[in-house]
Amino acid sequence: MxxxxxxxxxxxxxxxxxxxxxxxxxxxxxxxxxxxxxxxxxxxxxxxxxxxxxxxxxxxxxxxxxxxxxxxxxxxxxxxxxxxxxxxxxxxxxxxxxxxxxxxxxxxxxxxxxxxxxxxxxxxxxxxxxxxxxxxxxxxxxxxxxxxxxxxxxxxxxxxxxxxxxxxxxxxxxxxxxxxxxxxxxxxxxxxxxxxxxxxxxxxxxxxxxxxxxxxxxxxxxxxxxxxxxxxxxxxxxxxxxxxxxxxxxxxxxxxxxxxxxxxxxxxxxxxxxxxxxxxxxxxxxxxxxxxxxxxxxQMYDCISKDILHRWALPYVPDSNLLHGQTYKYKRGLWLEDGAHIAKNSTVTKSVLGKTAYVDTGSTISSSIIGRRCQIGKNVRIENSYIWDDAVIEDGATVLHSIVANDAVIGKHSYIPQGSLISYGVRISAGTQLSSKPLPRISLFTSEREPVKTDIKLVGNDGKGAQYKEPEDDEDSDSEDEGDADPAVLQSSLIYSLAGLNISSESISTLATHDSDDDLSDDEYEQGLQAKTNRERLSSFASDDSAAAVMKLDQFHGDAVHGLVDALRADDNEDFDSAKLEFMGLRLANNASDSMMRKAIAVAFATRAAELMSPENGGLEPTKAAGRALTSKKGAVKFITEVGVGGNKVDLHAEFALALQKALAAIKGLDSARAGTLLAAMLQQLYNLDVLEEEGILAWWADARAAENDTLSKIKERSRVLVEWLENADEEDSNEDSDEEDEDSD
Amino acid sequence: MASSQMSYAPTLGKLLKSLNTQPLEASIEALIYLLKRRQVKGDDVANATAHMLLQVVAKSKWQNVDQLLAKVSNTGHRLAQAAPTEQVIGNVVRRVMGLIRDEASEDRNADEMGDSVSDLSQLPTTPTISTRPGPTPLRAATLPMSKSMFNLLCVSETAQSPVTGASTPMSQGASANMHALRSEVIDGIEEIMDEISQADDQIAGFADIQIHPGDYVLAYLPSPTVERFLLKAAAKRRFTVFIASAERQKPGEVPHAALRKKLNGLGVNAISLASNGLMAYMPRVNKVVISAKAVYANGGISTESGCSTAARAAQEYSKPVIVLSGVYKFCPVDPSDDGTEFEQGDSSTYVDYADGEAVDALEVENIVGEYLPPQYVDVYLTNLGPQTRDHLATIMADHYKLEDMGLSLHLP
Missing domain, CATH: 3.90.550.10 (Spore Coat Polysaccharide Biosynthesis Protein SpsA; Chain A)
Incomplete structure (x- = not known):
């Protein structure tokens, strides 16, 4: 041309x-x-x-x-x-x-x-x-x-x-x-x-x-x-x-x-x-x-369309006819272009009808935008929807808050639920009731732009098209539930909904087995799909790229926990030193703070202990699980003492106990009673192993943060016996206490 | 710094400056988009329309009066489509078309009446040209009047040559006539432009007759015309102005601050009112001044929305309502009853977009214009002086040709 x-x-x-x-x-x-x-x-x-x-x-x-x-x-x-x-x-x-x-x-x-x-x-x-x-x-x-x-x-x-x-x-x-x-x-x-x-x-x-x-x-x-x-x-x-x-x-x-x-x-x-x-x-x-x-x-598309119709974006309204050849006229809440026809006994409110669009008798249309040459049949119900040019909605169909793209055909008496996306040329055969779970996103093409095989179960016998699937993200194979946590999920649908998404209402770190991905903005996530090297590039510039520093810290947590849990799981008799070395390397690379490290270590050990309690890992008693998690590896206890607690000040001990408690609280599938028992067991083990001092545990007991919410206080309650015992033992053991401290500092 | 004051947004002023360098079609298109984007509005619209029609007359190619009329009405049609709520575009187009008809018939009469050769040969060509609604009444009206000369002017060279056998002198004569017509029409349009630009001043000239010392004058949403009127009166008289408005007030902003400051500077007391308190003040008010966007043939006016509240309140207390309107705003048609001629304004006039709950819950209909029926108007103060409703028809007849009155620019 x-x-x-x-x-x-x-x-x-x-x-x-x-x-x-x-x-x-x-x-x-x-x-x-x-x-x-x-x-x-x-x-x-x-x-x-x-x-x-x-x-x-x-x-x-x-x-x-x-x-x-x-x-x-x-x-x-x-x-x-x-x-x-x-x-x-x-x-x-x-x-x-x-x-x-x-x-x-x-x-x-x-x-x-x-x-x-x-x-x-x-x-x-x-x-x-x-x-x-x-x-x-x-x-x-x-x-x-x-x-x-x-x-x-x-x-x-x-x-x-x-x-x-x-x-x-x-x-x-x-x-x-x-x-x-x-x-x-x-x-x-x-x-x-x-x-x-x-x-x-x-x-x-x-x-x-x-x-x-x-x-x-x-x-x-x-x-x-x-x-x-x-x-x-x-x-x-x-x-x-x-x-x-x-x-x-x-x-x-x-x-x-x-x-x-x-x-x-x-x-x-x-x-x-x-x-x-x-x-x-x-x-x-x-x-x-x-x-x-x-x-x-x-969703912004939805929002802006509404804003335009409500004249927030003046002069960008249909009746300004800014596009060449457009001939909209506004009258009583309706924008009609030349030749748009609404049959007598149908009700159309606050909607836009393009050139020669036709609405047959008995239909109800509200707050919708109908493109040029669309054919709307008899007794159709359309609400809050976007029907693009040349689409056909046949008699008796219902379309709710959806987008129907050009040339798509919605068959007689079919039902399109809220949030559906019906792409170009898709055909929904008569009588099909689309289910709203998963949200229908029906297209004639796959994400690789190849024609799809029609899914008759979905679109009916005369239908065309199949559910569109997001391209597989092969880079993130290590992240199990990453899809749930990506904000792109929020944005790729027409309706804003947090339902069904896994959102922690707690202000602390959840036990994150997934990697840093959920902290990437959706833009980045999606670019990742197109530029396969994206992730690697970002990581390799980590040390000199402060832009990504915040993100790195989250990545540190994910990586560190992963590394430690793997090392704890390993059956071989290898020393824990290599895991420690790796951990310290990560720490230096990401410039992680002491509290970050404490958190990561607490999460790792809590995960391992909880794992050992689960039936598939033998379903050990909490006490045994705690013992196994902490002592099965040579050097692990030393590692906790040196890196996790990082000193023998009382408040550091309390911090570590708190981190453990929170880590346990965040473990999925562990009810608070069992978590509490496990915590008590672990604290006792740590006390026996001279990792934590009784002052530290008592300070934790007194700390308001340990009872911030229901879950935490329930968990905490389980340690009462231990604490009471410690309090009683306090006076007797006061002499030994000072000895222990001396040992610790060595 | 010069560069920091530089403005990029297109304006009417910039468009008018570029008229001579741009092709005609581009200028028209530019104006159409200025209208569509509301970057030209209010009293500028008439001025802009006149400028653009002048360009059409001066720059476009036309061989006869019909073609010129068709071009003018076509351009007018496009402008009116771009701003369907601006009646004044139609008025200016009618004025210019009337002007062209006048000049054309004058030319014909002035010309020697000798050779009325070609009237019969011309007749078949005219219908093809005048299929538009505008020129149609023209034939009916002008042909009986000066049939022969009209057709002489309309003639094309091919049609003339076989009759006279001397095509060259004839076409020269015709083109010379057209040239003269062109410059006369241009002069005429310039006069219209002068009239438009001076209208506000001339109206203000009557201010001291209308406003008396000690008066209490209510001005509802004062337009530039009303402002000038009040300021002119303030120079000579001592009186009090109530300024009423219904718009959402921005925090810390005094409505019509500039006008109030000027009035206070001239020693006239200005008081701002909320429009819902209008009725309470009405007994104190001596007269209500509003400005018209258009005056219809029946005497009703199109004006800022809310003005009719003031006018009705005034009628309740038998206070006179003075409508200020240049003659160019007189619109020789009756208002349509479907309300489509009133512009829908920006919702943010009444609700702040930042108010999320309101944005979700409310549907704001902000109709910026409204129709005020004739019975509420007492005096029409024009640039030709104060008029009553009975005289409107005479003024319209003076300014518009009968054949243009029915011109409808809003039909598709």
Whole structure:
């Protein structure tokens, strides 16, 4: 097609441009924008298998239209579009569009260029590529291809400039929208909560972290340097609009750190962390007015669609008809395009109907978006759903809060439960009642983009399509229940739900047999699927990459526990020294703190002891299990004394007892009574082995943290006999006591 | 610093500057999107429409009056589609079309009436051109009036040459006529533009007649027209202004602070009211001033939503309601009854998006315009002076051609 040739021509021009010195000056005042049209995620699967996600319809308009229109409304002149998967589709779309095609004189941009990077596997690769091309002459807007916003940029640009002129190192401004204190649907929908630490006096961003409901540690570690500022705000209520104002320095920073992949999790976090090294200042523009959000996953898609219909994103409403050829009219809660027809006795409320969509008699449609040429039969019920172009819903069918993609057919009297995703061309035969467990995600293609074999049980006899399965993650074979804990799980479905997910309500570390994966942001997780080397790369840079430091600590815990338990399980008579060596190596590599080590050791021994009590391992009595776990290995006791307890101060002993208690409390499948007995047994063993002093155990007994919640206090109660015995023995043994201490210190 | 004040967002001002360098189609498209994105609104719309029609007349290719009319109405149609709630676009288009008809018929009369050769040969070509709703009444009205000359102007070279045998002089004559017509129409549009830009000042000129010393004047959501009116009056008179508004107040922000400051500077006391307290103040008020977005043929007006509360309250206490409106806002059609001509505004006017519970629970309908029936209006203060309802029809007849009055820009 001619369109593509022009695109290549455009690329050729670009490479010449920097050579033209004269043109530079003129371009100085033309505003440039870079659109990241692919984010290397698969949260729109199975839809994004067949179509790039920036072309998926959001209120019947391809998502990228919103971004382009937003840029046009802010007077952007030059646009560079980076697309990854399906780049041809995006290019064809733009070239065929009356409005954006670079050859059309109607295009509000002076240039629209596509940049393809063949080996890119992350946004970081795009930006490093952009740096090499030296296309950017001044401040530019870095924006995701799925942004819906109506925030005027003029003021933000002016303030960015003022900051930059005051300080050359002010290199980036992030646009954020505050959502206030009360729970907000967008805050829930995004899955990951960004945590910004901001200096309120000048808007400077000091630290960036991410949190999500499935992570183990429900806290954020503040950098010490943050406390050097007189004031700082810790904000979790901000919507990240996905709009950054950058200077070319930002690209240089990307190039310097070749392992950064994500603009927030890696780049922002890293640059702020290494502030002392790079000296760059990043500011946050926190807005109280206007609308800005990214349709970054299906729940956000749902949210933004609602926001658009409720006119939060004005002028982005259907009746603005911003897309060429659109003819929506708004009347009494309905947006109808030309030729859309609703039969007399059907009820349609707060919905959008595309061109020549047809709704037959007796149907009820509410809060739904129906694409062009859709056919809705008689007595159909559709609620909160998204029916894309050309789909057919036959008589008597029910569709609840689902997405039905182009050309899909929902047969007569079938039932589509909440949260279903019905992909392109899928056919659900008449009378099929889809079950909501697992959530139907039906596609004609597998995750490898190969046609699937129709699953007749699922879609009925005349149906087409089968349940879409997430690609297997072969790297993480060592993590058993990792899938449960990944936030991507939260984001890949249309409905936000924590039900069925394994979430610990406790604020302490759970006994984590899975590795650090659940602490990776979903972005990273998903990139991992595409870039197989991802995990290794991240690990190998661990020592010098402080960006990943927090993550490393969690990884340390997982790895350390694993190593120790394996060593304890081993039947051979090998000395425990090698395990100890490995442990200390891990500790040094990750710069783990003493408390981290204590926790890991306590968890490892508690796990082993609990394991020995389980029937498949012989079902030993708690006392024996405790003894076996602690003493079966030569050197293990010494290891606990030296590393786990780490000294003979009373509080250290108490800490270790507490760590043991908590580790036992967190073991799954161990009721608190048995856990308590085991704890008592282990404490007694440790006391007998002279690892723990009675003062230590008594201090633990008195410690309020040991009875923080029901489980802990139940467990604790079981040790009462031991404690009472210790208290009685206290006076008698006071003489020996001092001897023991002397021995310990040797 | 120059660069830090630089603004990138497209505005009407920037568009008007670029008119001469851009192709016509690109300018129209740019304006359409400014309208769609609400980056041009309010009183700028009329001005922008006039500018764009001037470009159409000056830049587009047309051989005869019909083609020109078709082009103007087509452009007007597209602009009106982009901003269906702005009645004023239709008004300006009607004015310009009337102007073209006037100039064309003047030209014809001024021209020597000698050769009325081609009227019969021309007739078949006109229907093909004038299939649009706009030009259709034109034929009915203008053909009987000056049939021969009209057709002479409409003539195309091929049609003329066989009749006269001297095609070159004829077409030169025709193109010279068209050239003259073009410049006359352009002059006419410039006059309309002047009228639009001066309307507010002229209306303000009547301020001291309408507002008397010691008056209590209620201004509901004062528009720039009302502000200018009040300020002009404040320069001469001592009176008190109540400023009423219903919008969500942002914390720490005084509504209409700028206006209040200016009025206070001129020694006029300005008091802000919440609109729900209007009725209580009404006995004290001497007159209510509101501005119209459009004045319909029946005398009803389209205005900011909430104004009718004020007007009804005023009627209850028999206080006069003065509507400020430039003549260019007079719209020679009756209001439609389905309410589609009123713009739906941003929900954040009334509810903060940051209020998560409200965002989830509420459905905000913010209709920014409303219709005020004629019985609530006492005086229409135009740039031609104060008028009563009875005179509206005369003014409309003066400004619009009968054949353009029925022009409907909102049909698909």
């Amino acid at each position: 001619s369109g593509k040739q022009v695109s290549k021509g455009g690329a050729a021009n670009k490479s010449k441009k920097p050579a033209k010195g004269g043109a530079e000056e003129k371009r100085e005042d033309a505003l440039q924008a870079v659109i990241l049209a692919d984010s290397f995620q698969d949260r729109f699967q199975p839809f994004a298998l067949e179509k790039p996600r920036c072309l998926l319809p959001l209120v019947n308009v391809p998502v990228i239209e919103y971004t382009l229109e937003y840029l046009a409304s802010n007077g952007v002149q030059e646009v560079f579009i980076y697309c990854g998967a399906h780049s041809e589709d995006v290019e064809t779309y733009i070239h065929d569009s009356d409005r954006w095609s670079p050859e059309s004189n109607l295009c509000p941009f002076s240039s629209v260029d596509f940049i393809r990077v063949s080996d890119a596997s992350s946004i970081g690769d795009f930006l490093r590529d952009l740096d090499k091309r030296s296309l950017i002459s001044g401040d530019f807007i870095l924006i995701h291809g799925d942004v819906v916003a109506n925030i005027p940029l003029d003021g933000i640009l002016a303030r960015h400039r003022a900051r930059r002129e005051a300080n050359r190192d002010a290199c980036m401004t992030i646009v954020l929208r505050s959502t206030g204190d009360s729970p907000h649907r967008t805050a829930k929908a995004r899955g990951i909560t960004p945590v910004f630490v901001v200096d309120p006096t000048n808007g400077r961003c000091l630290q960036y972290e991410e949190m999500h409901p499935l992570q183990k540690d429900k806290y954020v570690k503040l950098d010490e340097s943050v406390f050097e500022y007189a004031e700082f705000d810790l904000r979790t209520d901000l919507i990240d609009c996905g709009i950054d104002i950058c200077t070319p320095d930002v690209l240089a920073l990307w190039s310097e750190s070749f392992d950064y992949e994500l603009p927030r999790k890696n780049f922002l976090h890293g640059v702020l962390k290494d502030w002392e090294l790079n000296g760059k200042i990043i500011s946050a523009e926190i807005l109280e007015e206007g609308y800005g959000a990214r349709a970054s996953n299906l």
